[in-house]
Amino acid sequence: MHNIARTFAPLIVLIVAACSPSGPTTPPEGSAEREAIFAAIRQGREIQDQVFVATHFKVQDDWAWLTANPQSKDGANRYEPESWLLQKTAGGWHVVAQPCQEADCVWKDEVAKIRARFPQAPAAIFPT
Numbered sequence: 001m002h003n004i005a006r007t008f009a010p011l012i013v014l015i016v017a018a019c020s021p022s023g024p025t026t027p028p029e030g031s032a033e034r035e036a037i038f039a040a041i042r043q044g045r046e047i048q049d050q051v052f053v054a055t056h057f058k059v060q061d062d063w064a065w066l067t068a069n070p071q072s073k074d075g076a077n078r079y080e081p082e083s084w085l086l087q088k089t090a091g092g093w094h095v096v097a098q099p100c101q102e103a104d105c106v107w108k109d110e111v112a113k114i115r116a117r118f119p120q121a122p123a124a125i126f127p128t
Contacts, residue, residue: 024058024124037064040093041084049073055081058125062088063118065125085114085121 027034037059042048052068064086070079085097097117099110111126 024060024122026054026057027059033059036093037066037086040086040095041066041068041082043095047072050079056083056127060122060125063121063125064088064093065121065127067127083127085118087118087121 027037034057038052041052042050047070049072050070051073052066052070054066054068056065056067058065065083066086067081067083069081071077080101082101083099084095086093087096088094097114099105099107099114115121115123115126
């Protein structure tokens, strides 16, 4: 029995590794992870009942980048696009950075500043 376990252990490790996502993923709509990330970006907002239409949503390890278009639930009111870098800790998902979205801010420079501040965040989650 011990020899069988020793023989198949490397195969099991390879199968598990092949089934695990190695790159960024987008949480499926309705998933607990997606809902937790959206709940984190709603923290401290004046308008709590906004919905967010994601245009870039990537999660890898304990990091996520989300770019979305906020709007009212009925879609009548639409707001400027926003982006967030989030990190998952023992307490759940938290916004750790948000790029400047003002007219005089340069988007690529803002993202580069955030990447420099958080080098541990996987490069693959950031927009290009």
